[in-house]
Amino acid sequence: MNKRILAAVVIVIIVAAAFVAMWQLNVFAPAPSAEARNLKIGIVAGMQTVEGQDIERAAQLAIDEINAEGGIWVEEWHTKVKIDLVLVDTVNDAAGSTAGPVTRAITDQGVDMLIGGATTGGTLNGQIPAITNRVPFIITGASLNLVTRRGSLPEGNALRIDDAEGMSYMFHYCTTISDYSTTVAHFLADSVKPTLDSTYSFDSTRKLRLAILYRDDGYGRGVRDVTSSIITSDSLPIEVVANVSYATTATTYQSQLISVKESKPDAVYIAGFTADTAEVIKEGINDVGLKSLYIAVEICEDPQFYALLGETGSNQILESKIATQWQGDSWYLPKVGTYVENYGQKFDGKIPGMLGADTYDAVYIAKNAIERAGTLNKTNVKDALETTDMPQSLLIMENEKITFSAGTNYHEILPKTFIEQLIWNSDSDELKPFVVYPDTMPGISSFKQRDFVLPENYEPGSP
Amino acid sequence: MITPGLVEALIWGVANGCVYILLATGLNLIFGVMKLVNFAHGQLLMVGAFVAYEVTTIAGLNPYASILVSMGSVALIGIVLEKFAFRKVRGTEKLNEIFISLGLIYVFQNVATLLWVEYYNIRIPSPLSGLGLSLGGVLLGYDLILAMVSVVVILVGLVLLTKKTKIGLAMRATSQKSDSAMLMGINVNRVYVFTFAVGAALAGAAGAIYGILYPFNPAIGALPTIKAFAIIILGGLGSIPGAVAGGLLYGIAEKTAGYLSNGTWEDAVAFALLIAVLVIRPTGLFGEKGE
Numbered sequence: 240m241n242k243r244i245l246a247a248v249v250i251v252i253i254v255a256a257a258f259v260a261m262w263q264l265n266v267f268a269p270a271p272s273a274e275a276r277n278l279k280i281g282i283v284a285g286m287q288t289v290e291g292q293d294i295e296r297a298a299q300l301a302i303d304e305i306n307a308e309g310g311i312w313v314e315e316w317h318t319k320v321k322i323d324l325v326l327v328d329t330v331n332d333a334a335g336s337t338a339g340p341v342t343r344a345i346t347d348q349g350v351d352m353l354i355g356g357a358t359t360g361g362t363l364n365g366q367i368p369a370i371t372n373r374v375p376f377i378i379t380g381a382s383l384n385l386v387t388r389r390g391s392l393p394e395g396n397a398l399r400i401d402d403a404e405g406m407s408y409m410f411h412y413c414t415t416i417s418d419y420s421t422t423v424a425h426f427l428a429d430s431v432k433p434t435l436d437s438t439y440s441f442d443s444t445r446k447l448r449l450a451i452l453y454r455d456d457g458y459g460r461g462v463r464d465v466t467s468s469i470i471t472s473d474s475l476p477i478e479v480v481a482n483v484s485y486a487t488t489a490t491t492y493q494s495q496l497i498s499v500k501e502s503k504p505d506a507v508y509i510a511g512f513t514a515d516t517a518e519v520i521k522e523g524i525n526d527v528g529l530k531s532l533y534i535a536v537e538i539c540e541d542p543q544f545y546a547l548l549g550e551t552g553s554n555q556i557l558e559s560k561i562a563t564q565w566q567g568d569s570w571y572l573p574k575v576g577t578y579v580e581n582y583g584q585k586f587d588g589k590i591p592g593m594l595g596a597d598t599y600d601a602v603y604i605a606k607n608a609i610e611r612a613g614t615l616n617k618t619n620v621k622d623a624l625e626t627t628d629m630p631q632s633l634l635i636m637e638n639e640k641i642t643f644s645a646g647t648n649y650h651e652i653l654p655k656t657f658i659e660q661l662i663w664n665s666d667s668d669e670l671k672p673f674v675v676y677p678d679t680m681p682g683i684s685s686f687k688q689r690d691f692v693l694p695e696n697y698e699p700g701s702p
Numbered sequence: 703m704i705t706p707g708l709v710e711a712l713i714w715g716v717a718n719g720c721v722y723i724l725l726a727t728g729l730n731l732i733f734g735v736m737k738l739v740n741f742a743h744g745q746l747l748m749v750g751a752f753v754a755y756e757v758t759t760i761a762g763l764n765p766y767a768s769i770l771v772s773m774g775s776v777a778l779i780g781i782v783l784e785k786f787a788f789r790k791v792r793g794t795e796k797l798n799e800i801f802i803s804l805g806l807i808y809v810f811q812n813v814a815t816l817l818w819v820e821y822y823n824i825r826i827p828s829p830l831s832g833l834g835l836s837l838g839g840v841l842l843g844y845d846l847i848l849a850m851v852s853v854v855v856i857l858v859g860l861v862l863l864t865k866k867t868k869i870g871l872a873m874r875a876t877s878q879k880s881d882s883a884m885l886m887g888i889n890v891n892r893v894y895v896f897t898f899a900v901g902a903a904l905a906g907a908a909g910a911i912y913g914i915l916y917p918f919n920p921a922i923g924a925l926p927t928i929k930a931f932a933i934i935i936l937g938g939l940g941s942i943p944g945a946v947a948g949g950l951l952y953g954i955a956e957k958t959a960g961y962l963s964n965g966t967w968e969d970a971v972a973f974a975l976l977i978a979v980l981v982i983r984p985t986g987l988f989g990e991k992g993e
Contacts, residue, residue, distance in 0.1 A: 486968065490823075491916045493714045494960025494968065501707040514823045518917050521825075525832035526915075527710070528841035547823060 271318035278311060278322045278615060280605065281344040282598070283337070283355035283365055285329045289513060289543050290357045290380070290594045296586050297595030298354065299324060300578075301602035303585070311606050314613030322602075325350050329361055337365030345372045351615050352376070354601045357594055359383040359458055363398060370405035375621045377410045377604060379597035382419075382538075383461050387411045387650055408621050410643055410650040412601050414634075416458070416510075419536055419558050420466040421473075422656040423508060426558075426676045428475040430658075430691045431532065435505055439699055448700035450481035450504035450531075452495060452519060454511050459484060462510035462536070480504055480700070485515070492519050496527040503701040506532040513539050517547035524551055530698045532556060537656065541592035545661070545670045552670050553663035554694035559672070560656045561596045561633055566671050571683050575633055596633040603632065604641060625650065631682065639682045655680055660691060706839035711961035712954060717846045719953025720853040721912050725926055726933040726945040727860065728904030734940035735877040735897040738788060741803040744927030745810035746902050750776045750909020751918045752818055755826045765826045765914050766848055772910040773903040780902025784895045792894075807923070814920035823917035826910065849911045856907055857946065863900070864942075873897055877940070932976045937987050944988030951975070951987075 282298040284291035302322045305311060310319040327344045329337040337356075344350045345368055353369055356362035357380035366386060369376040378386050385398060390406050392399035400406055432447045451466060453459030463482050470477045481502035483495045496519065499507060507523065509516045516535045523529040534556040535544070540563065545552070562571065563579050570576030578599060582591040608623035609615065629641040637653035644651045657680065659672035675691040729743045753775045754768040763771065783806070791798035825831075834843035864870035875883040876893045884890050912918060912926075933952050937944025952972055959971030979987065 489968070490922070494711055494957050497707045497710045497714070497961050501705065514917075518823060526841075526843060528834070528836065543822070 269317045272316040275313065275316040275318050275320055278313075278320050278609065279325050279348065279350045280322055280602065281325045281327045281341070281348070281350035281353045281355075283327045283329060283341060283353055283362075285331045285336075285357060285361065286326070287331045288357065289541060290538070290592065291329070293541070293592035293595035294355050294357065294379070294598045295326060296582065296589070297591060297599040298602055300582055300585055301599045304581075305602070305606055312610050313615060314610075320615075327353070327355070327365075329357075329365060333361060335364065337361040338367055341365045342368040345369065345374055350374065351617065352605055352620060354379060354605065355598055356380045356386075359385060359461075360456065362386050363389075366409060367400075369408060370400060370402055373405060373408055373617055373621075375408050375410070375605075375608075375617055375624060377412050377601040377624070379413050379601050380594050381411070382413060382416050383457060384411060384415045384417070384651060385457075407625075407650075408617070410604075410624055412604065412634075412641075412652055413597050414537065414560050414654045414656055415651075416461045416465050417469075418654055419560075419656045420462055421469050422658060422676075423534055423536075423558050424466060424469045424473065424475055424477060426556075426658045426691075427477055427506060427534075430676050431506060432476055434691060434693060435699055438693060439702075441699075441702065445702070446476045446478040448480045448503060448505045449477050450483065450499045450502050450507045451479060452481075452483050452485070452492075452499055452507055452509050452511075454487050454515065455484040456487050459510045462508075466508065485511075489515070490518070492522050493526055496523045496529055499523075500527055500529040504531055505700040506534060508534045510536060511539075513541050513544045514547065517544055517552075520548060520555060521551050530694070530696045531700075532694060532697060534558065537593050542590045543592075548661070548670060550663045550670070552661045554692060554697075555661050556675075557659045557661055557672060558656055559593065559659050560635070560654060561593055562657075562659065562672060562674065563591050563593070563596070564672050566673055567688065571674075571680075571686060572631075572633070572635070578633055600632045600634060600641070604629065635680050635683070637681060657686070658691075660689070707961060708958065710840050711958050713840070713842060713846060715954030715957035716950060717849055717915060717953070718957055719950040720850050721908050721915070722926070722929055722933050722953050723946050723949030724853060724856065724904045724908035724911070726930040726937070726949050727857070727942055728901035728908070729927075729930050730934045730937075730940060730942060730945045731873075731904070732898055732901040733934070734942075735873050736788075736894050738799055738898075739803065740788075740901075741800065741927060742806035742810060742923075743901075743905055743930060744923030744925070745807055745814075746776050746779065746905035746923075747909040747912060747926055748814060748918065748920060748923040749779065749810065750906030751826070751913035751922070752814065752821070752909075752920075753906065754910035754913050755821070755824060758826050765828045765910070766852060768826065769852060769907050769910040772906040774906075776906025776909070777899040777903040780899045781895055783902070784898035788898070789891070789894070811920055811923065818920055822919050824913075824919070825917050826913040828914050845914055849915055852907070852911060856904070860900070860904070860942075869893070869896055929972075932973065935986055936976050936979050938985055941986070941988040944986055947987050 284294040302324050306321045310321040312319050325344055325348050327340045329340050353374055353376040356378045359381040362378055362381040366376055387409050389398055389400040390403050427447055436443055451463050453463050467479055481499050483498050485492055485495050509519050516539050520533045537559045540559045607629055608620055612619040612623035627641055627643055631639045635655040637655055657674055658676035660675045661670045661672055664671050673688040674686055678687045680686045725747055732738055732740055750772040754772040757763045757768045757771045758765050787802050828845050830844040834841050872888045872893050876890055880890055933948040934945055937948030955975045956968050956972040960968040
């Protein structure tokens, strides 16, 4: 009798073990659907621009990582699907050159979603086919939040879009001019002004004299207006002493810098792109003798900017959102370190830029949304994107999480930006960045690397 | 009111004008003697800038000595262009010359992009960069002074060449009437190739000086060519003094407009000046009727 019980127990155990093994091996899982196909992500990037190349490389890196893990799980097909990168080449991101490639990607190549877009002008044009065709678009470049707020523009404004449902397919995973102008204005008030006051014995009531030199386009004018507005609304001790523009086609800036010099500024805030900003700083210091403090914005967080600026950039300022050239024993966010290392290994030692980081994160945001949606259906994916709730990745977020603001027109994030001071390393003949502001960041207790110092030969504005 | 800033803008305008003078003079010389309109002249400026950059950075040559190397190299390119491209279509439809020069724009630009793709907005390194005289709040950079002196020396050399040498005499004779010059025993082919080489050398010099004062890349040739054409029309077709006056006027108008209007009106003001001069004096400042 005991032997029979024992035999029965053994059989039950064997059957149970076999069942568990079969369960583990997905023997009972439904077979993958015959409809399963690869996911097509259109990467919108101007391949004639440095930023566009960075966007494409970062997207390729993220997609290769995901595909190496088998792809994205799509519940309705009971299988993982690989991602195909569809390059939507907008050439130079000019306003008139983006809608065509985006339209072709949607209608001819059948992309499931779009990621990218480097400039506001180009994206405002390129997003229209995505809005019309209801294709989810995670915009990772345009720094004017116009790209998500076109429905709120006044009646009659040429950029206004009344199609609220179409606009609800737009998501903005990028810092805006308001984000970084806030950081710059507060850095000037909190760090630069006290340093000037103590170094030159200025009266504490003296306001910091700021000149704004900007590209004469929507982006540059936006920086000019937003900065003045922040100074006023936050009651910062800053006086804007000059607003000087330059044509987007300009290659030299001496005339404008002479004008800026006459306003006797303590600091010059440059709203430009990589090449023009580097040239402005070099011409300002070397040609015009304006030995001031120059502040570049985050689009210049690119190896080309460092190379163009060279030693002339020592002790000048760069506002940034990702320190891809972080100097320190351990990275401020381990994920940033891994990204920089993998990017370098995959692309011949290249250092990533700033816009690629947004794009890299956006590919993972898309993966997360599709896996939660369980389908590639564009409306379901859009709905899933709206409820994104992921830990912060390469960009630092106010609440350490990636979430999009609610509302059909405002799918925006809450990023944090910071200030780096560029220091010339004469041993390696390279310019290197060090964080000087702020002291801490969400989830990073010790962020600041050194105190801000005035550049050598710095000359303040009028007393 | 004259402010230090305005004076500084005027000085930069003169320096700017100096580059235009060299470019426009070369263009004018070629047009005056050969009746050839070379739209790729600005690309010779671009090549000149890169040649000067390479000999300065690789061979360690002084940037002002590199002007001579640049002139020689671009003159050689000019000889090749004249012999193997423009000479082949001389005497045929004018459109043939125009299309050859338009095609050369893309050939030069694409080859330069292939060769110097990593060199975006570079400058020829000068040991005098950032140094200069400070006079009453006005910074007069040593590079600016030397660039202007270099242009004056080159122009004096050009005047001596055209006025005091046999080949210069032949050039002037050919420019007036090529058939008669040929009957007088002048080898017109030789004059043409020499003229094209001199014009190209001037563009090479303009390129080297441009590269010392301004950032450059493979695409910089187009705008200076348009400006050089505007300047020779402003000064008078075929007139070298006209190119000098037009270049200075244009350079000063451009920079002072940039200074006074916050920058975005530079080109508009300079071209408005061109239109105004042509309305008042259709032959340009130094041009003669019938040219």
